[in-house]
Amino acid sequence: xxxxxxxxxxxxxxxxxxxxxxxxxxxxxxxxxxxxxxxxxxxxxxxxxxxxxxxxxxxxxxxxxxxxxxxxxxxxxxxxxxxxxxxxxxxxxxxxxxxxxxxxxxxxxxxxxxxxxxxxxxxxxxxxxxxxxxxxxxxxxxxxxxxxxxxxxxxxxxxxxxxxxxxxxxxxxxxxxxxxxxxxxxxxxxxxxxxxxxxxxxxxxxxxxxxxxxxxxxxxxxxxxxxxxxxxxxxxxxxxxxxxxxxxxxxxxxxxxxxxxxxxxxxxxxxxxxxxxxxxxxxxxxxxxxxxxxxxxxxxxxxxxxxxxxxxxxxxxxxxxxxxxxxxxxxxxxxxxxxxxxxxxxxxxxxxxxxxxxxxxxxxxxxxxxxxxxxxxxxxxxxxxxxxxxxxxxxxxxxxxxxxxxxxxxxxxxxxxxxxxxxxxxxxxxxxxxxxxxxxxxxxxxxxxxxxxxxxxxxxxxxxxxxxxxxxxxxxxxxxxxxxxxxxxxxx
Numbered sequence: 001x002x003x004x005x006x007x008x009x010x011x012x013x014x015x016x017x018x019x020x021x022x023x024x025x026x027x028x029x030x031x032x033x034x035x036x037x038x039x040x041x042x043x044x045x046x047x048x049x050x051x052x053x054x055x056x057x058x059x060x061x062x063x064x065x066x067x068x069x070x071x072x073x074x075x076x077x078x079x080x081x082x083x084x085x086x087x088x089x090x091x092x093x094x095x096x097x098x099x100x101x102x103x104x105x106x107x108x109x110x111x112x113x114x115x116x117x118x119x120x121x122x123x124x125x126x127x128x129x130x131x132x133x134x135x136x137x138x139x140x141x142x143x144x145x146x147x148x149x150x151x152x153x154x155x156x157x158x159x160x161x162x163x164x165x166x167x168x169x170x171x172x173x174x175x176x177x178x179x180x181x182x183x184x185x186x187x188x189x190x191x192x193x194x195x196x197x198x199x200x201x202x203x204x205x206x207x208x209x210x211x212x213x214x215x216x217x218x219x220x221x222x223x224x225x226x227x228x229x230x231x232x233x234x235x236x237x238x239x240x241x242x243x244x245x246x247x248x249x250x251x252x253x254x255x256x257x258x259x260x261x262x263x264x265x266x267x268x269x270x271x272x273x274x275x276x277x278x279x280x281x282x283x284x285x286x287x288x289x290x291x292x293x294x295x296x297x298x299x300x301x302x303x304x305x306x307x308x309x310x311x312x313x314x315x316x317x318x319x320x321x322x323x324x325x326x327x328x329x330x331x332x333x334x335x336x337x338x339x340x341x342x343x344x345x346x347x348x349x350x351x352x353x354x355x356x357x358x359x360x361x362x363x364x365x366x367x368x369x370x371x372x373x374x375x376x377x378x379x380x381x382x383x384x385x386x387x388x389x390x391x392x393x394x395x396x397x398x399x400x401x402x403x404x405x406x407x408x409x410x411x412x413x414x415x416x417x418x419x420x421x422x423x424x425x426x427x428x429x430x431x432x433x434x435x436x437x438x439x440x441x442x443x444x445x446x447x448x449x450x451x452x453x454x455x456x457x458x459x460x461x462x463x464x465x466x467x468x469x470x471x472x473x474x475x476x477x478x479x480x481x482x483x484x485x486x487x488x489x490x491x492x
Contacts, residue, residue, distance in 0.1 A: 037231050041153045044206045044229060045161045048148045049168035050199040051141035056172020057192045058134045063295045063312060064180025064188065143395075143412040147404065150396025151209040152229050155464045156331070159393055163327035166389030170323040173292060174316035181309050210242055211401075219243065241466075264403055268472045272398035275457060276411045279339075279391040282449035284418035286346045287442030288383050290426040291315075291376060301435060302356070302372035311373050318377050322384030329385070334461040335394060338386040339453045345382025347446035349375040354439035361434055387449075397460050398468055 145165055153161040180188050210229070213222035222242070226235045263269060291298065295315055299308035329338060356371040399407045429438045460468050 038154075038157065040229050040231050041157075041161065044152050045149050045164045046168075047202045047206050048145045048152075049164045050202060051145045051168075052165040053168040053172040054192065054196050054199055055138050055142060056169035056174075057176045057195065058138060058172075059169070059289065059292055060173040060176035060180070060316065061188065061192065062293045063177060064309075138416070143408045146392045146396055147408055148209055150393070150465075151211045154230075156462065158397070159330035159335070159461065160327050162393035162396060163323070163330055163389040165392060166384075167320070167323045167327060170316075170320040170384065170388065174313070174320045177295075177313050177316040181313065210239070214242055268469075268475070269400050269403060271475075272400065272468075272472055273403075273407045273411070276391070276395045276399060276407065277414050278452060279394065279449075279457075280411055280415035281418050282343075282445060282452065283387045283391050284415060284422050285442065285445035286343075286383060286387060286449070287350060287422065287439065287445075288346075288379075288387070289419050290422050290438070290442070291379070293423050294426060295376070298376070298435070299372060302360070302369070304369045304372055306369075306373055311376075314373070315376055315380055319380040319384050319388075322381040323388050326385045326389060330390060330393065331461060334459050335390050336453055336457055336459050339390055339457070340386075340450050342382050342386025342390075343446045343450035343453065345385070346379055346387070347443045347450070349379035349382065350439045350443035350446060353379070354436040354443060356436075357434060357439065358436040361436065394457075394460065397463075397465060398472070400469055400472075401465065 142165075146162070149162055149165060150158060176188070176192070179191055183191065207225040207228055208221070210222040210226040213219075213225055223235070223239055226239055226242070227233050230238070295312050296308055299306075299311045304311065326338065352371060353375040356365060356368055356375070359365040359368060395408055395411055396404075399411075426438060429441070458468075458471060463471070
């Protein structure tokens with residue numbers, strides 16, 4: 001409240017202040033207001049996004065960790081304690097168990113701690129259990145963190161702030177690649193354990209979202225939460241809108257008393273749900289996690305002159321920088337254009353990478369060593385521009401409020417199920433059809449997604465959650481009205 005008043009304290013008739021000074025002083029004070037307004041929202045978003053950062057560590061661990069386990073780093077001690085070189089089948093299971101554990105839905109620190117301690121027990125089984133436990137925590141944290149961010153921030157910056165979790169995950173992946181260059185797999189795991197403990201401590205300092213508190217009928221706490229997030233006590237209008245939406249009588253007023261079970265089958269409810277599911281599926285079948293989890297193996301298979309470790313770090317850093325850049329575009333360019341550009345870039349680069357491995361299989365790849373690193377770097381740029389963050393942003397935007405917890409949980413489960421399949425089948429498909437077959441599948445899926453976005457996804461840029469829900473309701477209400485008119489005309 002205090003900083004809102006200060007904006008209008010500039011009086012051009014005051015002594016020593018000319019009319020020319022007003023714009024400068026106003027702009028300076030306005031910038032102060034903006035900083036205060038979004039300060040707490042930024043803090044809450046950054047803390048919530050730490051879960052994604054640790055998720056990035058968990059996802060990227062296998063890229064440097066598996067070669068260490070297999071003895072590819074020529075560390076004889078680590079090789080001996082791993083008991084035996086891991087087979088391709090065992091490697092694929094260790095790599096893919098994290099998303100499978102997330103499907104079942106503990107703390108990251110427990111999983112990473114088990115992973116590090118397995119160095120002393122020398123049991124591959126302990127490694128596999130730790131990957132499942134990490135996946136379990138991913139399944140709990142990822143959908144909750146994205147919903148928290150969506151519900152905490154203003155609608156005019158929801159796209160930018162909603163990209164923070166994806167940025168955090170990209171940063172976690174890049175840091176894991178860098179640290180993994182210098183640490184063997186067990187010390188890498190202990191490093192990740194320490195980061196996870198910090199995440200648990202910082203969570204104490206942020207409040208629950210106002211929407212969740214209102215759903216539990218805690219109005220006073222909800223108002224305090226909203227005031228803290230907005231940085232001002234002047235939240236009456238926004239709080240009344242939220243309170244009305246979550247009032248006990250609201251459910252009775254919807255659809256003239258229709259039960260919640262009946263409303264869940266409304267087409268206006270199901271369409272955004274299926275859009276989220278399809279986008280989650282396309283995100284994974286672009287092949288991004290197959291590349292992230294197996295990037296060292298891919299570069300070694302390419303037999304490029306560039307060091308596989310250096311290429312891996314470059315791949316991770318490009319992903320982080322590009323995801324960071326996309327955060328500033330999503331509220332300017334819109335969701336649809338970024339997703340389509342993202343899909344086209346991923347389709348082209350995966351197709352080109354598949355062509356390289358096809359040429360390599362027939363002995364004609366001489367002079368094309370630049371293709372793997374350049375294709376994967378451009379692929380990561382394309383992925384980061386759209387599919388890294390926008391499917392999660394859209395999940396928080398388009399899913400109906402009354403079923404958001406249910407639908408987001410199912411969407412996250414579906415996403416992680418596809419992640420497991422993509423990672424697990426990477427080794428199987430590449431063994432049967434070569435790496436070119438794998439990358440051409442990813443290319444086709446990326447181009448198919450562009451078509452889906454063009455025809456089926458509405459633009460949500462600048463719209464509030466209520467406006468987006470109204471958009472879907474109006475769409476199906478108008479279709480129902482036209483169908484009734486057509487039926488009436490037919491009967492006549």
